Amino acid sequence: MYKTKTISIAFKQHNHNACWGNAMQAAQEYCDKHKLKFTPARRKVLELLLSEHRALGAYKILDLLREAGFKSQPPVAYRALEFLVENGFAHKIERLNAFVACTLHGTEHSPTFMICRQCENVAETYSPASNLNLSESAEASGFKIEQTIIEARGVCNSCAKTEIL
Amino acid sequence: MYKTKTISIAFKQHNHNACWGNAMQAAQEYCDKHKLKFTPARRKVLELLLSEHRALGAYKILDLLREAGFKSQPPVAYRALEFLVENGFAHKIERLNAFVACTLHGTEHSPTFMICRQCENVAETYSPASNLNLSESAEASGFKIEQTIIEARGVCNSCAKTEIL
């Protein structure tokens, strides 16, 4: 499952083994440092999310947990996801009612997601300019932004190339 | 139900009767012009959405439809909502799994929503700058945006004033 050396992430080629390993290690270190319990279920869910750069629904995760020998009632998945999201290891993609592993952990961020409608990969980007812009115009019109969700749907370059026009 | 002369919209005072009436009339005219069937259920759902500047869930709408003597199976609401969204009369707020009437109909737009966590009003704004920004940076990183969802959660000024600090 984790053998592929290089797949598309954020629509770029990269060494996914390294990507996966670094993220898991960073999560472990962060949990150690902050006295968070990186329990088997939480770890497994993060591993699953990291296995591809796609969003997985809670019930898909539940299936995969079951296959891996974990208990499989909905709360098992939702609790693990809640932990991962709260601590910045994963994000919920509202449009898809699904979850992706965070690829920018550690940096305080307000991410923008690019969702390819064809390959369904999800890339996380950090766009300070857009966020600042938004905050300023909101402020001007009498609204104080506390959190922003930005999700873009479209096609990545490699999928665009294969499209029938 | 529609008697209040002036309520908060987009966190601004306005004549809501006029707001409501204009929107309904514009919808009617648009449907006439484009040969769209503005059926009783569709009309009623738009009326409900326009009654306040808040997002209503599909099942809330269903309750209100029932009260108004309509049939009340889920597809009744979902079909009407689908029609309204497709034709730009309403938008789905993904964060809330709920729907709001569009306040910028006619203008081709990619809206940004400001959701007050206290009064729950939802304001729709048009932010060409942010969208352009986003498109450009996406383009640069090899992604072609087709649709963008921007939803900000926060507090409006009048709610902020009443908050205990």
Next chain:
DNA sequence: TATTATTACGTTATAATATTGCAATAGGAG
């Protein structure tokens, strides 16, 4: 170590949101 508080887990049940499929019907185009 014993006691208490807190956090996480196991389990059952149910709530909330959304869709599918198919038959019946209404309205417009020819």
Next chain:
DNA sequence: CTCCTATTGCAATATTATAACGTAATAATA
């Protein structure tokens, strides 16, 4: 009128998410 298509009625079901509550594990304090 007749055909065609869009819409509606209806039943069932799929998908996503949470509530409630007892037990087990861990941490904090005495």
